[in-house]
Amino acid sequence: xxxxxxxxxxxxxxxxxxxxxxxxxxxxxxxxxxxxxxxxxxxxxxxxxxxxxxxxxxxxxxxxxxxxxxxxxxxxxxxxxxxxxxxxxxxxxxxxxxxxxxxxxxxxxx
Amino acid sequence: xxxxxxxxxxxxxxxxxxxxxxxxxxxxxxxxxxxxxxxxxxxxxxxxxxxxxxxxxxxxxxxxxxxxxxxxxxxxxxxxxxxxxxxxxxxxxxxxxxxxxxxxxxxxxxxxxxxxxxxxx
Numbered sequence: 544x545x546x547x548x549x550x551x552x553x554x555x556x557x558x559x560x561x562x563x564x565x566x567x568x569x570x571x572x573x574x575x576x577x578x579x580x581x582x583x584x585x586x587x588x589x590x591x592x593x594x595x596x597x598x599x600x601x602x603x604x605x606x607x608x609x610x611x612x613x614x615x616x617x618x619x620x621x622x623x624x625x626x627x628x629x630x631x632x633x634x635x636x637x638x639x640x641x642x643x644x645x646x647x648x649x650x651x652x653x
Numbered sequence: 654x655x656x657x658x659x660x661x662x663x664x665x666x667x668x669x670x671x672x673x674x675x676x677x678x679x680x681x682x683x684x685x686x687x688x689x690x691x692x693x694x695x696x697x698x699x700x701x702x703x704x705x706x707x708x709x710x711x712x713x714x715x716x717x718x719x720x721x722x723x724x725x726x727x728x729x730x731x732x733x734x735x736x737x738x739x740x741x742x743x744x745x746x747x748x749x750x751x752x753x754x755x756x757x758x759x760x761x762x763x764x765x766x767x768x769x770x771x772x773x774x
Contacts, residue, residue, distance in 0.1 A: 545697065575759070578759065578760050578761070580698070580761070582698075587748055587764040587765065587766055587767055588698060588748070588761070588764055589764070590753065590760065590761060590762045593753055593760045593762070594760075599753070599762060629697075631697065631698050633698075633700075633759065633761075634759065635758070635759040639714075639715065640712055641700055641703070641712050641713065641714055642688070642690075642700035642703070642759045643700065644697060644698045644699065644700060645697070646697045647697040647698070
């Protein structure tokens, strides 16, 4: 059971906009910014969004993040087949004094 | 170019020990927090441990506290994870990761390719 809660799956058709939610508590998302990672099959994770809504250089602006209270969301617009991957949210947790991840969301492009 | 290269994985019996290494290059190693995260086969990501660059402070997941020890050798630009009293549930691909900048510890901007640890008799 992960500390951060994500839906196990999401799907969309090419060109569509999809969102993935991440729910936490006051000790993690409520107190700290959220980071999102993309993991393509057979590869290491890649930082997609940091500080809840910032994109590292090289990440397309089709990817965006937001946070409100103890929840966060990742939005992907103009969905492409290459976006098919697992997506994880992560944040620092004051109670655990460490990093917590969501269980991951498998995105399928139909 | 930032590079992280893990080594030291393999097959070990329950109760055994293993030391993982992560060789870093392309940045000032001593300035950054570096971490270990793992992923059991077919499962999600799990953070294991972090060591800060500024003061060497260490942090551990409850699941490994007291069994694993993170350390770094800034002269060799290398991160280590000493794993003792290994359990079958420690079986996973272990990744090392570097923080995004010198002031943060939880934004994993660079990752190695991972090394597989299998705990089985």
